[in-house]
Amino acid sequence: MDKEIFEVVLSKSSQDPKIKRIIEMRTEPALPKGENYTSTILKITLKVVLGNGRVATKSFIAKKENTGEAAEQFSNDLSLFTAEVSVYTNILREMEYLMEEFGDTEGPLWCEFIHYSRADSIIILEDLKASGFNTVKRTETQDLNHARLVLRSLGRYHAMAKVLEERGLISKDGYKPYLFLNNEIYIRNFIYGRMQALVKGMREGGGEEWAEYADKLCQISFEKLLKRIKECGNFDDNTFKCLNHGDGWNNNMMFKHDWEGRPVEMRFVDFQVPHYNSPCMDVTYFLYSSVNPSVRHQNLNSLIELYHESLTSSLERFGYKGSKPSLEDINNGMERLVFYGTCLFTSTFPCVLTERTDAMDLGLIFKTNGEEGYNLSVYCEDGVIEMIGEDLKALVKLFDES
Numbered sequence: 001m002d003k004e005i006f007e008v009v010l011s012k013s014s015q016d017p018k019i020k021r022i023i024e025m026r027t028e029p030a031l032p033k034g035e036n037y038t039s040t041i042l043k044i045t046l047k048v049v050l051g052n053g054r055v056a057t058k059s060f061i062a063k064k065e066n067t068g069e070a071a072e073q074f075s076n077d078l079s080l081f082t083a084e085v086s087v088y089t090n091i092l093r094e095m096e097y098l099m100e101e102f103g104d105t106e107g108p109l110w111c112e113f114i115h116y117s118r119a120d121s122i123i124i125l126e127d128l129k130a131s132g133f134n135t136v137k138r139t140e141t142q143d144l145n146h147a148r149l150v151l152r153s154l155g156r157y158h159a160m161a162k163v164l165e166e167r168g169l170i171s172k173d174g175y176k177p178y179l180f181l182n183n184e185i186y187i188r189n190f191i192y193g194r195m196q197a198l199v200k201g202m203r204e205g206g207g208e209e210w211a212e213y214a215d216k217l218c219q220i221s222f223e224k225l226l227k228r229i230k231e232c233g234n235f236d237d238n239t240f241k242c243l244n245h246g247d248g249w250n251n252n253m254m255f256k257h258d259w260e261g262r263p264v265e266m267r268f269v270d271f272q273v274p275h276y277n278s279p280c281m282d283v284t285y286f287l288y289s290s291v292n293p294s295v296r297h298q299n300l301n302s303l304i305e306l307y308h309e310s311l312t313s314s315l316e317r318f319g320y321k322g323s324k325p326s327l328e329d330i331n332n333g334m335e336r337l338v339f340y341g342t343c344l345f346t347s348t349f350p351c352v353l354t355e356r357t358d359a360m361d362l363g364l365i366f367k368t369n370g371e372e373g374y375n376l377s378v379y380c381e382d383g384v385i386e387m388i389g390e391d392l393k394a395l396v397k398l399f400d401e402s
Contacts, residue, residue, distance in 0.1 A: 006046075009115040009124065019058065021049040030061055039080075040064045043127065059130050060114060065121035073366055077179065077186075080272040081121060087271035088113035088123075091243070094169050095160045102318050109153050109268050128267055133254040139353055141292040142250060144299060149263045150253060150286060151303055154245070155310025157268070158279040161243035163318045170243055178246065178275040181233035181340065184226060185369075191229065192222050193370020194347030201350070201379020210385055216396045224399075225343070232340040235278045239333065240325035244282045246273035250290040250352070280333030283307055288341035289348060293387060304334055342395045346388050353387070354378040 003025045010019045023046075030043040042062040050056055065081050074080060092110050099108070112126040136142050142150070164170045179186040195217060202214040235241065245252075247270055256265040275281075287296050287303065296303075308330045315324050325333075351359040351374075358375055365373030378384070385392070 005117075006044075018051040019046075019048045020051050023047040023049060023055070027062070040066055044124075059127040061111075061125045061127050063123040063125065074362075077183070078176070078273055081116070081123065083274055084123065084270070084272045085113075085116045087274055089116075091161070091164065091170065091274075092271075094164050095157075098160055098163060098318055104317065106156070107265060109157050109266070110271070111267055111269060125269075128254045128269070132256050133265070133267055134257075135254050136250055138250050139355055141352070142290050142295070143292060144295050146255065146263050147287070147291045147295060147299075147303060148306055149255070149266050150248070150290075151283065151307040152310040153266050153268070154248065154279070154282055154286065155307050155312075156314045157245065158242045158282070159311055159314030159318055159320065162240075162315060162322075163320050165242065166320060166322060172241065172276045175243070175274055175276045178233060178244070178273070178277060178281065180344075181229060181281070187226055187229050188222055189365050189370035191343055191347060192225050193365060194351070194374060195220075195225070195343065196371070197374035197376060198347050198350065198379050201376050202385060204376060205380030205385070210389075210392075213392055213396050216399070220399055228339055228399075229343065232337050233277060233281065235333070235336070239278050240323075240329060241277055242279050244275050244277060244279060245271065246275050246282070246285075248282050248286045248290075278333045278337075279311065280330060280337055283330075284334060284337040284341040285344070288345040289352070293345070293349070293391065297390065304330060339395075339398050342391050342398065346392050346395055349388050350378045350381070350384045353384060354381060 003022050006025065007019075007022050010022075025047075026045045027042050028045075030041040040063070042064060044060045044062050046058045046060070048056055048058055063081075063084075088110075092108075092113070096108060098104075099106075111128050114124040114126065116123050136146055161170060165172065177183075180190060181187075199214045199218045202210045202217075245268055248268060252268060252270040254267045254269060255263040258264050283304070287300070305327060308325070308327045311330075312324045354377075356375065356378060359378050360375070361373040363373070367373075
């Protein structure tokens with residue numbers, strides 16, 4: 001984006017109305033390679049003249065749609081940028097009004113949207129790091145304090161979405177079904193394909209202890225996996241449903257910490273795959289993709305209870321008139337999704353833990369229907385199989401019982 005165009009954009013932005021002129025503009029990668037696959041994330045640093053004549057430095061984040069065959073596949077199937085712009089300009093704006101209406105002073109759960117250039121396929125957003133927010137390092141996963149804050153925030157987000165739906169501002173029919181629970185291509189490429197890579201990694205680096213489990217997983221047909229996965233997300237019409245974030249994992253949330261390092265505020269980022277279904281889908285995706293497995297195993301019940309309390313109390317706070325889900329309803333929803341969560345965790349977590357930047361090749365994954373494109377080295381790294389071991393055994397048991 002040209003400097004002159006950026007000046008016009010910022011002059012109309014509510015965040016920086018005092019910026020009069022841009023002196024310099026510098027663009028650099030905001031994330032290292034391997035941290036984002038569908039977008040290029042850039043940091044734009046500006047040297048600006050303010051309305052009072054002083055010179056200041058401002059920064060923003062630019063998300064540019066990736067090019068290439070795999071990126072186009074994602075874009076065609078998910079309409080990623082169109083979906084995200086719609087969430088920012090419609091849903092999140094209405095959530096801000098809702099917070100103002102009911103005097104919610106906890107602050108937003110998202111960054112400020114600045115501008116979208118359809119011609120350049122670029123979204124300009126607030127730079128949360130400039131306000132003291134940071135991600136939890138992907139390879140370290142989230143501890144109990146971070147997990148509690150995220151689940152409390154998810155409860156608020158889902159409650160606001162449900163109130164907007166009740167007011168007719170969100171249509172349950174306006175969103176595509178979640179691909180990783182409904183679309184055969186994506187389930188084959190990104191769940192079954194990773195599972196087969198896991199089997200190869202277990203045989204190569206897991207030792208005799210895990211050979212039996214590798215053999216059992218290898219015998220699972222794609223058709224059987226597909227049937228079980230689709231059943232997980234097929235909630236009936238009586239289920240409490242709402243708009244889900246859709247991609248609430250470690251890299252898509254940022255935290256502000258107090259002087260002792262405890263998380264006190266958080267923001268969700270990347271609203272590219274919203275979908276409508278049980279809120280337990282967001283909760284499951286987060287718990288199995290981002291939380292340290294020992295934390296999840298030891299605190300699962302209390303974390304689900306915390307989420308339920310946040311959801312129901314937020315529904316009450318924002319004036320929701322419909323029936324609220326009981327703790328039993330949420331627990332039943334979570335139980336229904338255990339199979340999906342366990343598949344997600346065992347196949348994906350090695351890619352999360354690795355320091356490597358070449359864990360996946362999306363182009364090759366699409367070209368080979370998931371048979372290639374996963375770096376087997378990530379499944380052979382020291383300690384990886386042991387870390388996912390408890391869930392791995394549970395997954396094999398779930399298949400044996402089906």
